[in-house]
Amino acid sequence: MTKITKAVIAAAGFGTRFLPQTKAMPKEMLPLVDKPIIQYVVEELVSVGVEDIVIVTNQNKRSIEDHFDKPSEDLVTNLKAGGDKKKPLLQMIENIAHMANFVYVRQKGPYGNGTPLINAEHLIGNEPFIYTWSDDFISADPPRFAQMIEVFERYNCPVMSVIHAAGPKDYDKYGFAAGNELEPGVIDVKQIIEKPGQLNAPSDLATVSGFILTPDIFEYLHQAEDQLSEGAELYSNDALKLMLADKHQIIASDIKNGKYFDAGNKLDYIKANIECALAEPDLKDDLTEFLRQLLQ
Secondary structure, eight states: OOOOOEEEEEOOOOOGGGTTGGGTSOGGGOEETTEEHHHHHHHHHHHTTOOEEEEEEOTTOHHHHHHTSOOOHHHHHHHHHTGGGGHHHHHHHHHHTTSSEEEEEEOOSSSSTTHHHHHHHHHHOSSOEEEEESSEEEEESSOHHHHHHHHHHHHOSOEEEEEEOOSGGGGGTSEEEEEEEEETTEEEEEEEEESOOGGGOSSSEEEEEEEEEOTTHHHHHHHHHHTOOTTOOOOHHHHHHHHHHTTOOOEEEEOTTEEEEETTSHHHHHHHHHHHHHTSHHHHHHHHHHHHHHTO
16 A cells, blocks of 8 residues: 655635735635644645645745745744744744645646646656645544545545535535445445535535545546536546546545534634634633623
8 A cells, every 4th residue: 555645735726705815815825823724734734644745826826835935034033033932933933844845836727626636747646645725624533634544545546525514505615425335434436416506416425625536537637628618617526527437436534523614715714713713722711701702
Protein backbone atom coordinates (compact mmCIF):
# COMPACT_ATOMS: atom_id res chain seq x y z
CA MET A 1 0.00 0.00 0.00
CA THR A 2 1.44 3.36 -1.09
CA LYS A 3 1.48 5.91 1.71
CA ILE A 4 -0.39 9.12 0.88
CA THR A 5 2.09 12.00 0.96
CA LYS A 6 0.66 14.41 -1.64
CA ALA A 7 -2.38 16.68 -1.67
CA VAL A 8 -3.99 19.17 -4.02
CA ILE A 9 -5.87 22.18 -2.64
CA ALA A 10 -8.24 24.06 -4.95
CA ALA A 11 -7.84 27.78 -4.19
CA ALA A 12 -8.71 29.62 -7.40
CA GLY A 13 -12.23 30.82 -6.56
CA PHE A 14 -13.10 34.51 -6.55
CA GLY A 15 -14.88 34.62 -3.17
CA THR A 16 -17.68 36.80 -4.54
CA ARG A 17 -19.92 36.05 -1.54
CA PHE A 18 -17.48 38.03 0.61
CA LEU A 19 -17.12 41.12 -1.56
CA PRO A 20 -15.94 43.80 -0.99
CA GLN A 21 -13.53 42.16 1.52
CA THR A 22 -12.28 39.67 -1.08
CA LYS A 23 -11.61 42.32 -3.71
CA ALA A 24 -8.01 42.49 -2.49
CA MET A 25 -7.80 39.59 0.00
CA PRO A 26 -8.30 35.95 -1.08
CA LYS A 27 -11.19 34.29 0.73
CA GLU A 28 -8.77 31.55 1.80
CA MET A 29 -6.91 34.15 3.87
CA LEU A 30 -9.94 35.27 5.87
CA PRO A 31 -9.08 34.60 9.52
CA LEU A 32 -10.66 32.12 11.87
CA VAL A 33 -9.65 33.87 15.09
CA ASP A 34 -5.92 34.30 14.32
CA LYS A 35 -5.24 31.82 11.49
CA PRO A 36 -6.38 31.95 7.86
CA ILE A 37 -8.88 29.33 6.78
CA ILE A 38 -6.44 27.59 4.47
CA GLN A 39 -3.95 27.04 7.31
CA TYR A 40 -6.48 24.85 9.13
CA VAL A 41 -6.75 22.73 5.97
CA VAL A 42 -2.96 22.50 5.60
CA GLU A 43 -2.48 21.59 9.27
CA GLU A 44 -4.95 18.74 8.96
CA LEU A 45 -3.20 17.42 5.85
CA VAL A 46 0.17 17.54 7.57
CA SER A 47 -1.25 15.75 10.62
CA VAL A 48 -2.03 12.66 8.48
CA GLY A 49 1.40 12.50 6.84
CA VAL A 50 1.09 14.73 3.77
CA GLU A 51 4.46 16.21 2.81
CA ASP A 52 3.88 17.79 -0.63
CA ILE A 53 0.98 20.20 -1.16
CA VAL A 54 0.00 21.62 -4.54
CA ILE A 55 -2.14 24.75 -4.20
CA VAL A 56 -3.98 25.71 -7.41
CA THR A 57 -4.54 29.47 -7.43
CA ASN A 58 -5.26 32.42 -9.70
CA GLN A 59 -3.71 35.84 -10.22
CA ASN A 60 -5.04 37.39 -6.99
CA LYS A 61 -3.73 34.78 -4.55
CA ARG A 62 -0.14 35.87 -3.95
CA SER A 63 -0.81 36.40 -0.24
CA ILE A 64 -1.33 32.62 0.14
CA GLU A 65 2.21 32.05 -1.14
CA ASP A 66 3.52 34.77 1.16
CA HIS A 67 1.77 33.22 4.18
CA PHE A 68 3.44 29.83 3.74
CA ASP A 69 6.82 31.39 2.93
CA LYS A 70 9.47 32.16 5.54
CA PRO A 71 8.80 35.39 7.51
CA SER A 72 10.30 38.64 6.30
CA GLU A 73 13.50 39.91 7.93
CA ASP A 74 11.65 42.99 9.17
CA LEU A 75 9.10 40.86 11.01
CA VAL A 76 11.79 38.59 12.45
CA THR A 77 13.76 41.60 13.67
CA ASN A 78 10.66 43.10 15.24
CA LEU A 79 9.81 39.89 17.10
CA LYS A 80 13.39 39.36 18.28
CA ALA A 81 13.37 42.88 19.69
CA GLY A 82 10.39 41.84 21.81
CA GLY A 83 12.57 39.46 23.82
CA ASP A 84 11.29 36.31 25.50
CA LYS A 85 7.70 37.51 25.33
CA LYS A 86 7.72 37.35 21.51
CA LYS A 87 9.75 34.13 21.14
CA PRO A 88 6.67 31.88 20.84
CA LEU A 89 5.33 34.09 18.03
CA LEU A 90 8.65 33.94 16.20
CA GLN A 91 8.75 30.15 16.46
CA MET A 92 5.15 29.89 15.31
CA ILE A 93 5.59 31.89 12.11
CA GLU A 94 8.87 30.15 11.29
CA ASN A 95 7.16 26.77 11.65
CA ILE A 96 4.49 27.70 9.07
CA ALA A 97 7.02 27.73 6.25
CA HIS A 98 8.28 24.26 7.18
CA MET A 99 4.97 22.43 7.56
CA ALA A 100 5.18 20.97 4.05
CA ASN A 101 6.71 21.38 0.61
CA PHE A 102 4.46 23.87 -1.21
CA VAL A 103 4.02 24.14 -4.97
CA TYR A 104 1.77 26.78 -6.56
CA VAL A 105 0.04 26.36 -9.93
CA ARG A 106 -2.15 28.90 -11.73
CA GLN A 107 -5.52 27.50 -12.79
CA LYS A 108 -6.18 27.26 -16.53
CA GLY A 109 -9.20 25.68 -18.16
CA PRO A 110 -12.98 25.53 -17.73
CA TYR A 111 -14.61 26.71 -14.53
CA GLY A 112 -15.34 23.99 -11.99
CA ASN A 113 -13.61 21.91 -9.32
CA GLY A 114 -12.32 19.34 -11.81
CA THR A 115 -9.93 21.80 -13.45
CA PRO A 116 -7.51 22.21 -10.50
CA LEU A 117 -6.91 18.46 -10.66
CA ILE A 118 -5.98 18.59 -14.35
CA ASN A 119 -3.65 21.51 -13.63
CA ALA A 120 -1.87 19.50 -10.91
CA GLU A 121 -1.69 16.22 -12.85
CA HIS A 122 1.99 16.55 -13.82
CA LEU A 123 2.97 16.95 -10.16
CA ILE A 124 1.11 13.96 -8.73
CA GLY A 125 2.62 11.05 -10.60
CA ASN A 126 1.46 7.48 -10.19
CA GLU A 127 0.30 7.54 -6.58
CA PRO A 128 -2.86 8.19 -4.56
CA PHE A 129 -3.39 11.69 -3.19
CA ILE A 130 -5.83 13.88 -1.29
CA TYR A 131 -7.92 16.51 -3.07
CA THR A 132 -9.66 19.14 -0.98
CA TRP A 133 -10.93 22.71 -0.89
CA SER A 134 -9.22 25.73 0.62
CA ASP A 135 -12.20 27.31 2.36
CA ASP A 136 -14.16 24.49 3.91
CA PHE A 137 -13.37 21.76 6.36
CA ILE A 138 -14.83 19.18 8.70
CA SER A 139 -13.81 19.50 12.32
CA ALA A 140 -13.80 15.88 13.50
CA ASP A 141 -12.20 13.54 16.01
CA PRO A 142 -10.35 11.64 14.58
CA PRO A 143 -9.66 14.13 11.76
CA ARG A 144 -11.68 13.54 8.58
CA PHE A 145 -8.60 12.66 6.50
CA ALA A 146 -7.42 10.18 9.12
CA GLN A 147 -10.83 8.50 8.91
CA MET A 148 -10.70 8.48 5.11
CA ILE A 149 -7.18 7.06 4.99
CA GLU A 150 -8.28 4.16 7.21
CA VAL A 151 -11.07 3.40 4.74
CA PHE A 152 -8.73 3.77 1.76
CA GLU A 153 -6.26 1.32 3.28
CA ARG A 154 -9.03 -1.27 3.66
CA TYR A 155 -10.53 -0.93 0.17
CA ASN A 156 -7.66 0.53 -1.95
CA CYS A 157 -9.91 2.67 -4.13
CA PRO A 158 -11.07 6.32 -4.30
CA VAL A 159 -12.78 7.60 -1.15
CA MET A 160 -15.09 10.62 -0.89
CA SER A 161 -16.04 12.23 2.40
CA VAL A 162 -19.78 12.61 2.95
CA ILE A 163 -21.99 14.22 5.54
CA HIS A 164 -25.75 14.07 6.03
CA ALA A 165 -27.62 16.98 4.49
CA ALA A 166 -28.69 19.48 7.13
CA GLY A 167 -31.65 20.92 5.23
CA PRO A 168 -33.41 21.31 1.86
CA LYS A 169 -30.97 23.97 0.59
CA ASP A 170 -28.05 21.55 0.79
CA TYR A 171 -29.49 19.50 -2.07
CA ASP A 172 -28.96 22.45 -4.42
CA LYS A 173 -25.39 23.14 -3.22
CA TYR A 174 -23.59 19.77 -3.20
CA GLY A 175 -23.20 16.51 -5.05
CA PHE A 176 -24.92 13.47 -3.52
CA ALA A 177 -23.90 9.83 -3.45
CA ALA A 178 -25.84 6.62 -2.84
CA GLY A 179 -25.02 2.91 -2.72
CA ASN A 180 -24.77 -0.16 -0.52
CA GLU A 181 -23.46 0.05 3.03
CA LEU A 182 -20.46 -2.25 3.41
CA GLU A 183 -19.94 -1.49 7.09
CA PRO A 184 -21.22 1.28 9.38
CA GLY A 185 -20.52 4.61 7.68
CA VAL A 186 -18.84 3.05 4.62
CA ILE A 187 -20.84 3.03 1.39
CA ASP A 188 -20.02 1.26 -1.88
CA VAL A 189 -21.08 4.07 -4.21
CA LYS A 190 -23.36 3.20 -7.12
CA GLN A 191 -24.67 6.66 -7.99
CA ILE A 192 -23.42 10.26 -7.88
CA ILE A 193 -25.60 13.25 -8.79
CA GLU A 194 -24.42 16.87 -8.79
CA LYS A 195 -26.82 19.36 -7.11
CA PRO A 196 -29.91 17.19 -7.66
CA GLY A 197 -32.46 19.10 -5.57
CA GLN A 198 -34.16 17.36 -2.67
CA LEU A 199 -36.78 15.57 -4.79
CA ASN A 200 -34.20 13.97 -7.09
CA ALA A 201 -31.49 13.20 -4.52
CA PRO A 202 -30.60 9.48 -4.29
CA SER A 203 -29.78 9.81 -0.57
CA ASP A 204 -29.01 12.42 2.07
CA LEU A 205 -25.23 11.90 1.75
CA ALA A 206 -23.61 15.11 0.50
CA THR A 207 -20.13 14.78 -1.04
CA VAL A 208 -18.21 17.61 0.63
CA SER A 209 -14.80 18.69 1.77
CA GLY A 210 -12.41 16.19 0.27
CA PHE A 211 -11.44 13.07 -1.63
CA ILE A 212 -8.72 10.47 -1.68
CA LEU A 213 -8.11 9.82 -5.37
CA THR A 214 -6.07 7.32 -7.34
CA PRO A 215 -4.05 8.43 -10.40
CA ASP A 216 -6.49 6.88 -12.87
CA ILE A 217 -8.80 9.81 -12.05
CA PHE A 218 -6.87 11.90 -14.59
CA GLU A 219 -7.84 9.69 -17.54
CA TYR A 220 -11.49 10.16 -16.64
CA LEU A 221 -11.11 13.89 -16.03
CA HIS A 222 -9.84 14.30 -19.58
CA GLN A 223 -12.76 12.23 -20.86
CA ALA A 224 -15.19 14.43 -18.92
CA GLU A 225 -13.52 17.56 -20.27
CA ASP A 226 -13.82 16.28 -23.85
CA GLN A 227 -17.55 15.74 -23.31
CA LEU A 228 -18.23 19.25 -21.95
CA SER A 229 -20.62 21.48 -23.83
CA GLU A 230 -19.50 25.07 -24.40
CA GLY A 231 -19.55 27.11 -21.19
CA ALA A 232 -20.24 24.10 -18.95
CA GLU A 233 -18.38 23.50 -15.67
CA LEU A 234 -16.02 20.59 -15.15
CA TYR A 235 -16.71 18.77 -11.88
CA SER A 236 -14.51 16.16 -10.23
CA ASN A 237 -17.71 14.17 -9.73
CA ASP A 238 -18.08 14.00 -13.54
CA ALA A 239 -14.89 11.93 -13.67
CA LEU A 240 -15.98 9.77 -10.74
CA LYS A 241 -19.26 9.00 -12.50
CA LEU A 242 -17.32 7.83 -15.56
CA MET A 243 -15.23 5.61 -13.29
CA LEU A 244 -18.40 4.09 -11.86
CA ALA A 245 -19.64 3.42 -15.38
CA ASP A 246 -16.41 1.48 -16.01
CA LYS A 247 -17.07 -0.63 -12.89
CA HIS A 248 -14.42 1.01 -10.68
CA GLN A 249 -15.18 0.87 -6.97
CA ILE A 250 -15.63 4.18 -5.16
CA ILE A 251 -16.26 4.44 -1.43
CA ALA A 252 -18.14 7.13 0.48
CA SER A 253 -16.93 7.63 4.04
CA ASP A 254 -19.50 9.11 6.40
CA ILE A 255 -17.33 11.29 8.65
CA LYS A 256 -17.90 10.50 12.33
CA ASN A 257 -18.02 13.07 15.13
CA GLY A 258 -17.73 15.86 12.58
CA LYS A 259 -18.99 19.40 12.08
CA TYR A 260 -18.86 20.74 8.55
CA PHE A 261 -18.06 24.39 7.83
CA ASP A 262 -18.30 25.97 4.42
CA ALA A 263 -16.26 29.04 5.34
CA GLY A 264 -16.96 30.53 1.92
CA ASN A 265 -20.51 31.02 3.19
CA LYS A 266 -21.08 34.03 5.47
CA LEU A 267 -23.13 32.28 8.12
CA ASP A 268 -20.85 29.22 8.24
CA TYR A 269 -17.83 31.52 8.41
CA ILE A 270 -19.28 33.22 11.50
CA LYS A 271 -20.10 29.83 13.04
CA ALA A 272 -16.59 28.56 12.33
CA ASN A 273 -15.09 31.63 14.00
CA ILE A 274 -17.19 31.07 17.11
CA GLU A 275 -16.29 27.36 17.23
CA CYS A 276 -12.58 28.11 16.86
CA ALA A 277 -12.73 30.87 19.48
CA LEU A 278 -14.49 28.60 21.97
CA ALA A 279 -11.67 26.09 21.50
CA GLU A 280 -9.15 28.71 22.72
CA PRO A 281 -8.70 28.41 26.51
CA ASP A 282 -7.93 32.12 26.92
CA LEU A 283 -11.07 33.13 24.99
CA LYS A 284 -13.63 30.49 25.89
CA ASP A 285 -14.96 31.82 29.22
CA ASP A 286 -15.17 35.48 28.23
CA LEU A 287 -16.73 34.66 24.86
CA THR A 288 -19.26 32.31 26.44
CA GLU A 289 -20.29 35.03 28.89
CA PHE A 290 -20.53 37.59 26.08
CA LEU A 291 -22.76 35.30 24.00
CA ARG A 292 -24.92 34.54 27.03
CA GLN A 293 -25.46 38.25 27.70
CA LEU A 294 -26.04 38.96 24.03
CA LEU A 295 -28.79 36.37 23.80
CA GLN A 296 -30.62 37.31 27.00
